[in-house]
Amino acid sequence: MLVRSKFCSLLVSACLCTLAATAQFHTAPWLPFGPDGGDARRIRIDPHDHAHLYLGTANGWIYESHDNGVDWVRLARVGKRDDLVLDAIVVDSQNPKRLIVGAHLIDNNDGGVYLSNDGGHTWLAQAEMRGQAVRALAQSKSDPNIIVAGSLRGVFRSNDGGERWQQISPADSTEIHEIQSVAIDPTDPNIIYAGTWHLPWKTKDGGEHWNRMAGVGIHHIIDDSDVFSIIVDPEAPKVVYLSACSGIYKSSDEGALFDKVEGIPNSARRTLVLLEDPHHLETVFAGTTEGLWRSDDSGKTWIQTTNSTTIVNDVSVDLDDPRHVLIATDRGGVLSSNDGGDSFHPSNNGFSARQIVAFKRDVNKPATLYVGVVNDKDWGGVFQSDNGAISWTQRSDGLEGRDVFALGQAPDGTMIAGTSHGIFRLDATEESWIRVDGIPMPAIAPEAVHEPLLTRRPVPIGRNRYAQQKNAKLTPAQRKATAKKAASASAAKPAVAKTFDGGVYAIVTAGHSLLATTSAGLLASTDDGVMWAPAGPRGSVEWRLLAAATQNVVAAGLHSVEFSADEGQTWSPVKLPAELTQVAAVAVEPSGAIWVGGREGVWVSSDAGNAWITPKNLYVSTVNNIYYDEPSDRIVVTTGGMNSIVFLVKLPKREVEYAVAGWDLRFARFVGDHLIAATLYDGIVVQPRTMPLSANTPAAASGGVIAVSPGSKQD
Numbered sequence: 001m002l003v004r005s006k007f008c009s010l011l012v013s014a015c016l017c018t019l020a021a022t023a024q025f026h027t028a029p030w031l032p033f034g035p036d037g038g039d040a041r042r043i044r045i046d047p048h049d050h051a052h053l054y055l056g057t058a059n060g061w062i063y064e065s066h067d068n069g070v071d072w073v074r075l076a077r078v079g080k081r082d083d084l085v086l087d088a089i090v091v092d093s094q095n096p097k098r099l100i101v102g103a104h105l106i107d108n109n110d111g112g113v114y115l116s117n118d119g120g121h122t123w124l125a126q127a128e129m130r131g132q133a134v135r136a137l138a139q140s141k142s143d144p145n146i147i148v149a150g151s152l153r154g155v156f157r158s159n160d161g162g163e164r165w166q167q168i169s170p171a172d173s174t175e176i177h178e179i180q181s182v183a184i185d186p187t188d189p190n191i192i193y194a195g196t197w198h199l200p201w202k203t204k205d206g207g208e209h210w211n212r213m214a215g216v217g218i219h220h221i222i223d224d225s226d227v228f229s230i231i232v233d234p235e236a237p238k239v240v241y242l243s244a245c246s247g248i249y250k251s252s253d254e255g256a257l258f259d260k261v262e263g264i265p266n267s268a269r270r271t272l273v274l275l276e277d278p279h280h281l282e283t284v285f286a287g288t289t290e291g292l293w294r295s296d297d298s299g300k301t302w303i304q305t306t307n308s309t310t311i312v313n314d315v316s317v318d319l320d321d322p323r324h325v326l327i328a329t330d331r332g333g334v335l336s337s338n339d340g341g342d343s344f345h346p347s348n349n350g351f352s353a354r355q356i357v358a359f360k361r362d363v364n365k366p367a368t369l370y371v372g373v374v375n376d377k378d379w380g381g382v383f384q385s386d387n388g389a390i391s392w393t394q395r396s397d398g399l400e401g402r403d404v405f406a407l408g409q410a411p412d413g414t415m416i417a418g419t420s421h422g423i424f425r426l427d428a429t430e431e432s433w434i435r436v437d438g439i440p441m442p443a444i445a446p447e448a449v450h451e452p453l454l455t456r457r458p459v460p461i462g463r464n465r466y467a468q469q470k471n472a473k474l475t476p477a478q479r480k481a482t483a484k485k486a487a488s489a490s491a492a493k494p495a496v497a498k499t500f501d502g503g504v505y506a507i508v509t510a511g512h513s514l515l516a517t518t519s520a521g522l523l524a525s526t527d528d529g530v531m532w533a534p535a536g537p538r539g540s541v542e543w544r545l546l547a548a549a550t551q552n553v554v555a556a557g558l559h560s561v562e563f564s565a566d567e568g569q570t571w572s573p574v575k576l577p578a579e580l581t582q583v584a585a586v587a588v589e590p591s592g593a594i595w596v597g598g599r600e601g602v603w604v605s606s607d608a609g610n611a612w613i614t615p616k617n618l619y620v621s622t623v624n625n626i627y628y629d630e631p632s633d634r635i636v637v638t639t640g641g642m643n644s645i646v647f648l649v650k651l652p653k654r655e656v657e658y659a660v661a662g663w664d665l666r667f668a669r670f671v672g673d674h675l676i677a678a679t680l681y682d683g684i685v686v687q688p689r690t691m692p693l694s695a696n697t698p699a700a701a702s703g704g705v706i707a708v709s710p711g712s713k714q715d
Contacts, residue, residue: 029662029688030661030662030663030677030685030686030687030688031685031686031688032074032352032679032682032683032684032685032686033352033389033390033391033392033683033684033685033686034352034354034383034391034392034683034684035352035354035356035371035373035383035392035394035683035684036333036346036348036349036350036351036352036392036683037331037332037333037346037348037351037352037353037354037376037379038057038058038331038333038351038352038353038354038376038681038683039057039058039059039313039329039330039331039333039353040055040056040057040313040314040328040329040330040332040333040334040351040353041056041057041058041085041086041087041313041314041328042055042056042086042087042088042089042313042314042328043055043056043069043314043315043316043326043328043334044056044089044090044091044316045091045316045318045319046091046096047091047093047096048096049066049096050068050318050319050320051065051066051067051068051320052064052065052066052096053065053068053069053316053326054075054089054091054099054120055072055328055334055351056086056087056088056089056101057085057086057353058085058086058106058353059077059082059083059084059353059681059682060077060078060079060080060081060082060083060084060086060103061074061075061076061077061078061086061353061682062074062075062076062077062078062086062089062099062101062120063075063350063351064119064120068318068324068326069316069326069334069336069347070336070347070349071349071350072334072348072349072350072351073350074350075119075120075121076116076120076121076122076123078101078103078114078123079103079112079114079123079125082664082680082681082682083105083106084103084104084105084111085103085104085105085106085111086101086102086103087102087103087104087135087136087313088101088102088103088134088135088136088137088149089101089102089137090137090138090139090147090162092139092144092161093139093141093144094144094161095117095161096119097116097117097118097119098115098116098117098161099115099116099119099120100113100114100115100137100139100147100161100162101113101114101115101116101123101137102134102135102136102137102149102150102151103134104133104134104135104151104152105133108133109131109132109133109152110131110133111131111132111133111134111151112125112126112129112130112131112132112134113125113126113129113132113134113137113149113162113165114126115162115163126162126163126165128164128165128166129149129151129156129165132151132152132153133151133152134149134150134151135150135151135152135179135180135181136149136150136179136180136181136182136195137149137150137182138182138183138184139184140184140189141184141186141187141234142186142187142188142189143189144161145158145159145160145161146158146159146184146189147161147162148182148184148192149165149182150179150180150181150182150194150195151179152177152178152179153167153171153177154167154168154169154170154171154173154176154177154179155167155168155169155176155179155182155192155194155207156168157192157206157207168192168203168206168207169194169201169207169210170210173210175196175198175199175201175212176194176196176201176210177196178196178197178198179194179195179196180195180196180197180226180227180228181193181194181195181227181228181229181230181242182194182195182230183230183231183232183240184232185232185237186232186234186237187237188237189206190203190204190205190206191203191204191237191254192206192207193213193230193232193240193242193255194230195226195227195228195229195230195242195244196226196227197226197227198223198225198226199212199213199214199221199223199225199227200212200213200221200227200230200242200255201213202254202255213251213255213256213258215251215256215257215258219257219258219259220257220258221242221244221246221249221258222244222246222247225244225245225246226244226245227242227243227244228243228244228245228270228271228272228273229241229242229243229271229272229273229274230242230274231274231275231276233276233281234276234278234281235281236281237254238251238252238253238254239251239252240254240255241274241276241284241299242258242274243271243272243273243274243286244271245270247260247261247264247271248260248261248264248271248274248286248299249261250298250299261295261299261302263293263295263300263301263302264286264288264293264302270288270289270290271286271287271288272287272288272289272311272312272313272314273285273286273287273312273313273314273315274286274287275287275315275316275317277317277322278317278319278322279317279322280296280322281298282295282296282297282298283295283296284298284299285315285317285325285341286302287312287313287314287315287327288311288312289311289312290308290309290310290311291304291305291306291307291308291309291310291312292304292305292306292310292312292315292327292341292344293305294341305337305341305342305343305344306327306335306344309377309378310327310329310332310335311329311330311331312327312328312329313327313328313329313330314327314328315327315328316328322340323337323338323339323340324336324337324338325337325340325341325344326347327344331375331376331377331378331379331380332346332379333346333347333348333351333353333379334346334347334348334351335347352682352683352684353681353682353683354373354376354380354383354681354682354683355373355374355375355376355680355681356371356372356373356666356678356679356683356684357372357373357374357404357405357666357678358370358371358372358404358405358406358407358417358418359371359372359407359667359669359678360407360408360409360415361669361671362409362413362415363409363413364413365386366671366672367385367386367387367388367671367672368384368385368386369384369385369388369389369671369676370382370383370384370385370395370407370415371383371385371392371407371678371684372403372404372405372406372407372417373403373404374403374404374405375403377401378396378400378401379394380396380401380403380404381394381395381396381399381401381402381404382394382395382396382399382404382407382417382433383395388671388672388676388686389671389676389684389686390686392684395426395431395433396433397430397431397432397433398424398432398433398434398435399417399419399424399433402419402420402421402422403419403420404417404418404419405418405419405420405503405504405505405506406418406504406505406506406507406516407507408507408508408509408514408516408529409509410425410509410514410525410528410529411509411512411514411528412528414426414428414528414529415428416507416514416516416529417433418503418504418505418506418507418516418518419503419504420503421501421502421503422435422436422499422500422501422502422504423435423436423500423504423516423518423523423529423532424436425528425529425530435499436500436529436530436531436532437499437500500518500520500523500532502518502519502520503518503519504516504517504518504519505517505518505519505543505544505545505546506544506545506546506547507546508546508547508548508553509548510548510550510551510552510553510564510567510568511550511551511567512526512567513525513526513567513568514526514528514529514532515535515546515548515553515555515567515568516532516546517540517543517544517545517546517555519541520534520541521534521536521540521541521543522534522535522536522540522543522555522568523535524568535568535569536555536562536568536571537562537571539557539560539562540555540562540571542557542558542560543555543556543557543562544556544557544558545557545583545585545586546586547586547587547588547626547627547628548588549587549588549589549590549628549630550590551565551566551567552564552565552588552589552590552592553567553568553588554574554586554587554588554594555571555586556583556586556596557583558582558583559576559582559583560573560576560583561573561574561576561583561586561594561596561609562574563588563592563594563608563609565592572608574594574605574608574609575609575610576596576609577596577603577612579600579601580596580598580600580601580603581598581599581600582598582599583596583597583598584597584598584599584623584624585597585598585602585623585624585625585626585637586626587626587627587628587635588628589628589635589651590628590630591606591652592606592608593605593606594608594609595626595628595635596626597623597624597626597637598623599621599622599623600621601614601619601620601621601623602614602615602618602620602623602626602637604654615649615654615656616654616656617656618637618647618649618656620637620639620643620647621639621641622639622640622641622643623637623638623639623640624638624639624640624665624666624667625637625638625665625666625667625668627667627668627669629669629670631670632670633650633651633652634648634649634650634651634670635648635649635651635654636648636649636667636668636669636670636675637649638665638666638667638668638677639665640664641664643664644660644661644662644663644664644665645658645659645660645661646658646659646660646661646665646668646675646677659675659687661675661677661685661687662685663677663679663682663685664679664680665677665678665679665680666678666679666680674686674687674688675687
C-alpha cells in the first residue's frame, strides 16, 4: 500500500504539472463574478493620487480602486495564501509604487511584513518579520523612512522604508507585547505610541525607555483595556485619542492624563478604529462592533450613523471631498457615504469575499442560479443570478441571517433552502423565504422508517430518539402492541405541531420526492417541501452528504454510506473502499454506480460496494466534492489543497478530462457549455468561453477542457 501510495503521488504530480501547462495554453484564467461583499479590513488612500485606494481583506487579497472606491480590482494574494488577515497597509509617501503590508492569522501567531515595489502586483516577505503576527503599521510623517510595526512579540521599527527591522520594545517585557495599534508623533519620529491587549505605552526616545499610559485619579484608563486604535492630532500633537474595549479616551497632554469620552453606549464601546476628518479635525469617526459613530465637537457628543449590526473595521475620508466617507466592514464589505457619513450604501463592485457552500440551478430557467452563503448573517443567506453567474442579487428576506448550507428544488419548481436553523421555501411572488413548520402527527414505530414513503404517516420533526432506541429492544409482538397503543393515544389527543429548528446539510430531488439530511436525521417530503417526515434508518442522524440521480440516492456520514434505488424509501449499507478513512464526497449515476471520495482519492462501484475502481487518469487526493451533472452526463470532481483543476469524467466510458481554474475550489458545476465554481473564500468564478479550438476537438466539445484518453484501473 505504501509503495502504491508513493507511486500514485509521483504520478499525480507529474500528470498535473503536464496538464496544467497544456491547459493554460488553451484557456484563459477563470474570472471572479461575486456575489459582491464579504469581510473588508483596511482602506488606504494613495497620497500621490487621492482617487487611488487600496483595500486589505481577511483572505490575503489586496484590491485597488481608481475611482474612489466605486469599483474594485484584485491585485494579488499576499504571500500566496488565503488565510492572511491584512489589517495594516502603508502606501509609501515617497514612492507611490511601494506598499508595505502587515499580516496576521486569526487563529495562531503566524504572519509577517510583505513588501511590493510595483503597486501591489507582486510581493516579497520581509525576512526579519517572517512568522510574526503583525497587526499595526505606521509611517512617520516627518521622516517617511521610519516605519513602526506592532506584532504579538512587541514593537519593531524600520529606518529604511521597511527593508530591515529591529525590535525597539524590550524583548523580555511582560507588558509590551501583543501590540494591536501604533502611532507616531507627526513632528518627532522618536515619540511612538503602542496599544496592547492590556494598556497603552509610550516612548519619547525611539524605544530606549517606555512608560505605561494609564493616567491617574479620575483621569485614567480602565485597567485591562485592549487598545484597538491610537490617533495623534496632526496639528496639535498633544491631543491623543485612543479606543479600547472599555470605551474611547482623549488626552490633551500627550497621554499623561485621559478623560473618557461619553455619549457612546456601553454595548458599542468596543471601538476598532478612530479617525479624524482631515478637513475638519473636530470631526472624529469611531468604528465599533455596533456601528459607526461620529462626533462633530472633538468627542464631546456622538451620533450613530449606521445600524448597530454593522461591524466597522476601518474608516476613510476622501482627501479631496469631506462628504465622501468609506467604511470597511465585516460581511458587508465596503460601504460608501456621499453626505459625510449620515447614510451609507454598498460599494463592492468587483470585491467578493463570500464563502459559498450551496448551489442550485433552476431546472426551468437554465440561466437562473442560486447560491447559499455562510458566516455573513444579514449580509449573506441566498444570492440569485439570472444571467448565468455574471451578476447577483441578494434573495434573503425571511431567512433572518441564517447560514444556508443546502439548496434544492421541488418537483413543482419551488426553491428550498436548508439552513443552520430549519427548512425554508421560496415564495416566488413575494420573493421571500417562508419557514416550514412541523406536522402534528403521532410518533411512528421504529420499523416504519423502512415502509414505502407514500404510505408512511408523517410525524413531527425532532421526535425523541431515545424512545425509538428503547423500542428497538422489544420483541415484534411487543413493538406491535406499543404502536397500537400509541395510535390509540394519538387518536384521542393529537400531538402539537413543532417547528423544526435543526441544521440542514444537503437537499436533493429523487423522482417525486425531496430528501434532506439534517441534525434530526433524514427527512422527506412528497408535497414539494410543504411537509416533511423522517425517512431514513436509525443511523441517518449521522448523515451529512446526499446525492441523487433519477430514482437512485446515496447518503453518507463520515464513516458510512447507504444506497437507495427507490427514491429513499428503503436503504442498504454500502461497504467502503478499504483505503478510504473518511468520506468527504459522494455521487451516484443514473445507472446506480456509486462514487465516493476523501483524502486518499476517489472510487466508483457499479455493484453496490462489492468492488471499487479508480478511473484511469483520476489519481487525485483530498477530494472535497463529487457531482453528477445530468445535461452533460459527466461526473465533476474537485479537490482541496493547492489543486485548482476540475476533473470531468464523461460517462459511460469514464473518459477523464481536465479544466484548469486557477483558484482553490469548493465545488464546480456546468452552466450551459462552460463551468462555474465556488472558491473557498472568494465567491464564484466563471470559466471563459473556449478560445481558438476546433469545434471537432474534445476540448471544444466539453466547453474548453483538455481531453485525456479513456480507461479504468482496478484498485
